[in-house]
Amino acid sequence: MKTKDIENFSENLKSKINFNYDLKKNNWFNIGGKTKLYFKAENLKELSEFLKIYNNRAKIFILGAGSNILLTDKLFEGVIIKLGKNFSKISLLNNETLIAGSGAMDRQLSEFALTNSISGFEFLSCIPGTIGGGIRMNSGCFNSEFKDILISVQAIDYNGNILTIPSKQIKFEYRDCSLPKDLIFLSASFKGKNKQKIIIENEMNDLKNKKNLAQPTKIKTGGSTFKNPIHQTSKKVWEIIKESVPLDIKFGDAAISEKHCNFFVNKKNAKFEDMKKLINFVKDKVKSKTGLKLELEIILVE
Numbered sequence: 001m002k003t004k005d006i007e008n009f010s011e012n013l014k015s016k017i018n019f020n021y022d023l024k025k026n027n028w029f030n031i032g033g034k035t036k037l038y039f040k041a042e043n044l045k046e047l048s049e050f051l052k053i054y055n056n057r058a059k060i061f062i063l064g065a066g067s068n069i070l071l072t073d074k075l076f077e078g079v080i081i082k083l084g085k086n087f088s089k090i091s092l093l094n095n096e097t098l099i100a101g102s103g104a105m106d107r108q109l110s111e112f113a114l115t116n117s118i119s120g121f122e123f124l125s126c127i128p129g130t131i132g133g134g135i136r137m138n139s140g141c142f143n144s145e146f147k148d149i150l151i152s153v154q155a156i157d158y159n160g161n162i163l164t165i166p167s168k169q170i171k172f173e174y175r176d177c178s179l180p181k182d183l184i185f186l187s188a189s190f191k192g193k194n195k196q197k198i199i200i201e202n203e204m205n206d207l208k209n210k211k212n213l214a215q216p217t218k219i220k221t222g223g224s225t226f227k228n229p230i231h232q233t234s235k236k237v238w239e240i241i242k243e244s245v246p247l248d249i250k251f252g253d254a255a256i257s258e259k260h261c262n263f264f265v266n267k268k269n270a271k272f273e274d275m276k277k278l279i280n281f282v283k284d285k286v287k288s289k290t291g292l293k294l295e296l297e298i299i300l301v302e
Contacts, residue, residue, distance in 0.1 A: 015046055034076070096191060
C-alpha cells in the first residue's frame with residue numbers, strides 16, 4: 001500500500017497519522033500486533049478529507065472502546081480509524097431527546113440521561129462500549145437494546161458522503177443491524193421518557209449490581225464471546241458451554257472465565273492464535289455435544 005500522499009496529508013493535520021502503530025494497548029483483551037496506518041480524526045473535516053485521499057485502497061476498521069474485539073498479532077494491512085473527542089459530545093435536543101457522538105461511551109450517555117431525568121438509557125450503564133459500536137451491534141442487556149431508543153443515525157461513507165438514516169429504515173436483529181459495513185457513524189439521536197431521577201438512579205444501580213455479580217471485571221477480556229443461540233434453543237449460551245466444555249481448558253494464556261463461561265480471558269500474555277484456538281475448541285465441543293452452531297459476538301479483526 002503506497003502512503004506518500006497520506007504522509008503529505010498528515011503533515012498538514014493537527015491529528016497525527018501513525019505508521020506501524022501498536023494496537024495491543026487499544027483493546028480490552030490486550031492482544032494484537034500493529035496496523036500499517038492509524039488515524040485519529042479530531043473532527044469531521046479531517047475525517048472526510050482523509051477518506052477521500054485514502055480512497056478505499058485497503059481495509060478500514062473503526063476502533064471504538066476496544067471492548068469486544070480480538071485483534072490479529074500480524075500486521076493489519078489497512079487503516080485503523082479512531083474518532084477523537086469532538087465525536088464524543090452529548091447534548092439535549094428537548095426534554096426527552098438526546099444527541100450523542102458515536103465516540104461517546106454508553107455509560108456516559110446513561111449518566112447524561114440520568115442528570116436530565118430521562119429514562120430508557122439505564123441499561124447502557126452496564127455496556128462498556130461506544131455509541132457507534134452499540135448501534136452497529138444493536139448492543140443490549142437486561143431486555144433492552146439500542147433499537148428501543150434510537151431515532152436516527154448520522155454517518156459518513158468511505159467516499160466521504162454524509163447521510164442521515166432514520167431508525168425505521170434499519171432492520172435490527174439480535175446483536176446485528178442492516179446498516180452497510182462501509183459506514184462510519186458520526187452521531188445518533190435517541191428518545192427516552194421523563195421520570196424522577198431517584199427512580200432512574202435506583203434502576204441503574206440494580207442493573208450494575210446484577211452485572212457485577214454475574215460477570216468478571218477488571219480483567220483482560222472481550223465481553224460476551226458468543227451470541228445466545230436464540231433461534232435454536234431457549235438456553236443461554238453460558239449454560240450450553242457449561243454443559244458441553246471442560247471449563248479448565250487453556251490454550252497458552254487464553255482461558256475461560258471462572259465467573260462467567262461465555263467470557264474468555266487473557267490470563268497474562270495470550271496470543272491471537274491462542275484465543276482463536278479456544279474459540280474454535282468451544283464451538284466444536286458445543287456442536288459435537290448439542291448440534292448447535294455458536295456464532296461469535298466479539299469481532300475478529302484480521
